[in-house]
Amino acid sequence: DQQVKQNSPSLSVQEGRISILNCDYTNSMFDYFLWYKKYPAEGPTFLISISSIKDKNEDGRFTVFLNKSAKHLSLHIVPSQPGDSAVYFCAASVIGGGADGLTFGKGTHLIIQP
């Protein structure tokens, strides 16, 4: 049973517009969330994270929003650039939960169109 869900396998956005990637989770014990970006034939690269004590974290063009009551988070990229085309993974963990590793969603393939 998927504890972290990314329901959009792919998303196409025009260059310069906002990209919004969504993620839902079911495990209420999750309290730390991360977004990773992955290019073909490379490992995932850390992008941005947020802990459950916050509802927003911003880093340059990237902003992550967390709605704990809805068990939903989203990644906003604005403005979108061609180099943003990649697969984006949402991941979650339990702070202080020990060594369980990250739980990942299946990923969303973002395509930025010129």
Next chain:
Amino acid sequence: GAGVSQSPRYKVAKRGQDVALRCDPISGHVSLFWYQQALGQGPEFLTYFQNEAQLDKSGLPSDRFFAERPEGSVSTLKIQRTQQEDSAVYLCASSHSVMTGRETQYFGPGTRLLVL
């Protein structure tokens, strides 16, 4: 500085063959993870090391999978008697400190294993 490296990058094995996958974490990183990523899926946790101690192996799918990190740096994931369902990308990740849930994990490029 150097990131996480993995070798080989690609491995083709015949069903029943044993394979060994190597991970060189970032120097000085205490925590090391192995993940398995099947086609079209996200990475799934296999096992975790804190230095040389394997603290969690709950994600290993069967007793054919074995991992070690004898000196607390390089790690090897061994799969015995490979099966076709073992075909996947095997990712290694390391983190600077003891995992409390907040540390960023840095991933290697992965080893793509194909079992025929």
